[in-house]
Amino acid sequence: MSDRFSLLILPGDGIGPEVMAEVRKVIAWFGKRRGLLFDVDEDLVGGAAYDAHGTPLSDATMARAQSVDAVLLGAVGGPAYDNLDFAVKPERGLLRLRKEMDLYANLRPAQCFDALADFSSLKREVVAGLDILIVRELTSGIYFGEPRGIHSDDNNPDNEGGRVGINTQRYTSGEIRRVARSAFELARKRKNRVCSMEKANVMESGILWREEVQWVHDNEYPDVELSHMYADNGAMQLVRRPSQFDVIVTDNLFGDILSDAAAMLTGSLGMLPSASLGAPMANGRPKALYEPVHGSAPDIAGQGRANPIACILSFAMALRYSFDRGEDADLLERAVEKVLADGVRTADLMAADGGTPVGTSEMGDHIVAALDQLG
Known part of the structure; x- marks a missing residue:
């Protein structure tokens, strides 16, 4: 057949x-x-x-x-x-x-083949055996939110140049819950750990993100280990001790940045x-x-x-x-x-x-x- x-x-x-x-x-x-x-x-x-x-x-x-x-x-x-x-x-x-x-749901694996461990910008002992999966929300957030654009700002006398650039970070509960479910499902097939990254300390959308990911965990995936981390600390931890992570779930903007950082742990974007x-x-x-x-x-x-x-x-x-x-x-x-x-x-x-x-x-x-x- x-x-x-x-x-x-x-x-x-x-x-x-x-x-x-x-x-x-x-x-x-x-x-x-x-x-x-x-x-x-x-x-x-x-x-x-x-x-x-x-x-x-x-x-x-x-x-x-x-x-x-x-x-x-x-x-x-x-x-x-x-x-x-x-x-x-x-x-x-x-x-x-x-x-x-x-x-x-954008899935970006960062896997370091043993033969290429020396090509990483980090030491071999830090990246050897690395196997991370970043799950990035892909259809909402700041790349799609409204209002957006570059506009005149004539009413602000302190604005030299007279223009303002606007992008809106916007998420709904449903958008967050569905990408969180994807991350938990994938984690069940791996090492059963999810780390959710946002900026709940300074962004209301980050607070909503943390609360909704936690809700999905508590109500649907209590068997999966869940942790939360601010995205800036997450970037630092990726280059400090990347092996601590299994599945990372994050929003569109932070996922764009964090997945590229994780990519270089493996030695080449061509991989x-x-x-x-x-x-x-x-x-x-x-x-x-x-x-x-x-x-x-x-x-x-x-x-x-x-x-x-x-x-x-x-x-x-x-x-x-x-x-x-x-x-x-x-x-x-x-x-x-x-x-x-x-x-x-x-x-x-x-x-x-x-x-x-x-x-x-x-x-x-x-x-x-x-x-x-x-x-």
Whole structure:
């Protein structure tokens, strides 16, 4: 018996098409060797979509994303689009996907492979064996709150320049409770610990956040260990003793910052995947978008030097969270770990003492070969 799923691939800009080509090799392997078959469609997002349609995400592509089991995205943006109007910048396509698919829970794992422990900016003994999952609320908070904008401030004589920038931090109980439930559910499958981070000492939205996370814990997940921490202390603790954390749940703004800080504990942004999940569809699978954490890296685009591992591990997250194929996800992660343990490196993972890095395509080939050996 074989399983069949639908997948929309949006390679995007910069190195996106290069790393996505290596994911296609992995998808083909799972179809051939594990009976995991995909109806794969491909479309445009970001700058590529703007070049073709004058918009970073067409309505047709948005409709297609709503209809599939999962979306896999490469990267968006680049200097060629820096002077575009804000409304049509490449990043607006990604934000539209997140908002209209209602992908409220962003999962950012920070896992340190043993072979790369020395690449972290922290000491090996601090990061060795690191395995953290940050759950960031993704569709509300200060990035979406109203009112917002830049306005004249002519009535304030003390305001040199005469303008004011406004962004509104806004959360509802329901928005907080649903992302808290996601964090508790994930913790039950890990080490059963959740740390909630906010700024309840200075922000009313932080007080609400703390109270609602505590309510979900007390009424629905009393078996999961819950702690609370101010987000600024959380940032300090991530670089002081990151192993104290299992699952961290936090709001959109703090999650953006904290997940990038956690990313550097692992040594390279080229290693880090992410998942953005929403409510279950009629088939029981969540609305889902998977993407590497790294950007479009326009400085190396088209050179065959990009590290495809983050995008490949994003597909591993899709296997786990969208397709309920945890064993296959584990297999793919072990294949990546084996390749790294064997000393295979792209340029971003090379030590200062030299060696010859492999290219994007070669790294993909090595991972497929490791799947052959392990699977």
